[in-house]
Amino acid sequence: ETGVTQSPTHLIKTRGQQVTLRCSSQSGHNTVSWYQQALGQGPQFIFQYYREEENGRGNFPPRFSGLQFPNYSSELNVNALELDDSALYLCASSLPGTGNTIYFGEGSWLTVV
Amino acid sequence: QQQVKQSPQSLIVQKGGISIINCAYENTAFDYFPWYQQFPGKGPALLIAIRPDVSEKKEGRFTISFNKSAKQFSLHIMDSQPGDSATYFCAASRSGGGADGLTFGKGTHLIIQP
Numbered sequence: 001e002t003g004v005t006q007s008p009t010h011l012i013k014t015r016g017q018q019v020t021l022r023c024s025s026q027s028g029h030n031t032v033s034w035y036q037q038a039l040g041q042g043p044q045f046i047f048q049y050y051r052e053e054e055n056g057r058g059n060f061p062p063r064f065s066g067l068q069f070p071n072y073s074s075e076l077n078v079n080a081l082e083l084d085d086s087a088l089y090l091c092a093s094s095l096p097g098t099g100n101t102i103y104f105g106e107g108s109w110l111t112v113v
Numbered sequence: 114q115q116q117v118k119q120s121p122q123s124l125i126v127q128k129g130g131i132s133i134i135n136c137a138y139e140n141t142a143f144d145y146f147p148w149y150q151q152f153p154g155k156g157p158a159l160l161i162a163i164r165p166d167v168s169e170k171k172e173g174r175f176t177i178s179f180n181k182s183a184k185q186f187s188l189h190i191m192d193s194q195p196g197d198s199a200t201y202f203c204a205a206s207r208s209g210g211g212a213d214g215l216t217f218g219k220g221t222h223l224i225i226q227p
Contacts, residue, residue: 002158033214042119042202043157045214056212090156102215104149104156 004105006091012111018079021108023091025072032074034066035090043090049074086112116140119203119218127226132190134221136203143205148177148188151200193225
């Protein structure tokens with residue numbers, strides 16, 4: 001049990017639509033990151049938030065955006081959905097002072113049709 | 114550019130045998146090397162991790178061996194059990210102010226035959 005909860009678990013969207021995925025971390029986990037995992041691939045880093053500000057980003061376009069809230073919850077928003085956005089989206093959190101120890105949630109499966 | 118290369122892509126081991134998965138990295142700034150275990154339909158779970166100041170770390174049946182000069186690290190699963198059947202990912206990251214996230218390998222699908 002990592003204490004990282006994600007919703008929804010599965011959803012289907014149409015190309016061009018927008019989607020919001022949600023994550024709830026354990027109290028005190030003030031660093032949250034999001035990853036995209038395509039089928040049969042390793043997770044790819046999208047971005048990281050620390051104290052409600054984005055402080056790191058992977059090779060993803062601006063239509064991938066996020067928010068982090070004071071209650072340790074966060075959101076991943078994806079605009080103008082493309083078919084290639086179909087993937088498992090993973091939220092991960094870490095405790096301050098634990099270095100890089102990162103714990104993942106179960107993920108949200110997004111299918112774009 | 115794939116910064117972490119993982120092999121083999123798939124592996125079949127008999128129950129009780131040793132499973133070995135290898136990874137190589139390119140970025141010398143990496144200083145944290147975790148292994149994750151992922152079951153179908155689940156998120157990755159942290160298994161064991163190592164930093165470059167040691168060459169080996171053991172936790173139960175799981176051992177990481179690290180070769181800094183070769184920029185390689187490996188996971189050994191001793192006395193492999195059917196319950197170990199899963200996909201394993203190596204990863205790497207840098208600490209000390211970097212917010213680049215974890216860079217993952219492509220994964221190894223491990224099957225332990227009873």
